[in-house]
Amino acid sequence: MSGTITPAPSAPVPWEELVTTALLGTDRRPAGASGGPAGLLDAAALHTVRRRAGLLPAAPAARPEPAPADPRPALPPAARRRLAQLLADRSAAGGPAGRRGTAPDLTELIPQWLATANRHGFRAPASLLPALLDAARARTDLRPQALAFAGPRGLWLAGLNPEWKFALRGSSGGSSLPDPTEPESVARLWEEGLFAERIALLAAVRAHDPAEALVLLATTWSTERAEDRLMFLDSLRTGLSPVDEAFLEQALSDRSRNVRSTAAELLSALPESALAGRMASRALSCVSPDLTGDGATVVVEAPHECDASMEHDGVVTVPPSGRGERSWWLGQLVEATPLATWPARFSGRTPREIVGLPVADDWAEELHAAWCRATVRQRDPEWARALLGTPSVPPSNGPGTASLAERSKLLGILPPAERAGWVAGFIAAHGLSEAFQILGVCPTPWAEPLGRAVVDALDIARDAGSYPWSFSGVMGLAERCLNPAEADRLEVLTTTPDEPEDASPGANGYWSEAFQRLVSTLRLRAAMDSELIPA
Structure with a gap:
């Protein structure tokens, strides 16, 4: 046996020191051992092997509960294929703005397709739920209709993927709400639930018994955070009545300015x-x-x-x-x-x-x-x-306000037919340059007088040699909002007339393409509607 003594191995350099050395450089911060960059990499490799060797197997996670049942009827086969096409086109989209050509923009038809499918009460195909949730994640305007269509299985799936957590906001988080007539279950969820669950619960109780919703809210009101109090108070807009006055009067003394302001607004909406x-x-x-x-x-x-x-x-x-x-x-x-x-x-x-x-x-x-x-x-x-x-009176000379945003809000109060008639008269008198914002408040599909006024104004703009790209927004709106039954009547506008001398170069070609796309989109919408008619 030799008398040579083997030196004890040196203590490993802590991982944090290795990271610092890598960031600063071995010239400025040695790694605790000689060898420069190569020695640093060797030490890092040794440290990694040591850490991996010491890992213990992770405990297996519990399997997720099975997806809840969705009793709604399945989509007709043609509608299912159409949805797959719309979602696939959405994934492939991303071209530049100012779209040209005569093909319909399928991505802009998804909201209408979803609204029609929900109106008929169909359920989403399980295989298309991931693509549907991806579409809703990318476009906030799709979320209400997409989540309604996805149903309980969509919420269940969203709970398994952090990228779809948006679907759980404002909902019960995928869990079922207790019956509003079960006070013990309601009180337990109100005390212990997540914020999204409590918001959904308050809305459910409010719909069942507004006074009981106030009682529930009062039990924890003083201990809620200011931002939560504001959200809970805002939910009282639904079903607002004189029953809410006493609670709102108390909220006028709230320590949060935003809560006080919202309470005052709600009280002022109660004339008595x-x-x-x-x-x-x-x-x-x-x-x-x-x-x-x-x-x-x-x-x-x-x-x-x-x-x-x-x-x-x-x-x-x-x-x-x-x-x-x-x-x-x-x-x-x-x-x-x-x-x-x-x-x-x-x-x-x-x-x-x-x-x-x-x-x-x-x-x-x-x-x-x-x-x-x-x-x-x-x-x-x-x-x-x-x-x-x-x-017919110009906005600047009108009796109320020249702001089209304010006029849009006023129009939203009128019955749908009257609203569409007023906007049609506005377009006939003033054209389309100021009408885009107020067109957005008209119910779809547009009533015949409104649809005719929009198309006539577009036709007049083309004949006048107007710069065509400035009307692309209205043309896109017409594709989504005109009655599909108008397609045959608009066929005559798809031809390319002679270009006036003072027109923008190539303007009539653009107009012709735009009207062809309008007609083809209307016909596609008609086909989509027919595919969603229950058998």
């Missing part, structure tokens, strides 16, 4: 609430008729201060940049005042007559804008008609 009465009293002291001249006029005296009681009722003290304080306060008071207050204030005049009165001292724009917001909040069709005025 005490807050609406307080706001009306303040507004009446600011807006009054002047009958001293030859005709009635509206006199405005905006508030000179925002006192503590106004703040308590939701009036925001500090205006946005560029707004005057007094006009900002006035707008909030009028916006929260019940619209029924004004006919009595103006000697029984109708909303149309009140809106038509001259307003002194350049307060008309501010006052009418506030009346528009009040109309949208209170969903009053008569005031909406008065503030919209006649569609």
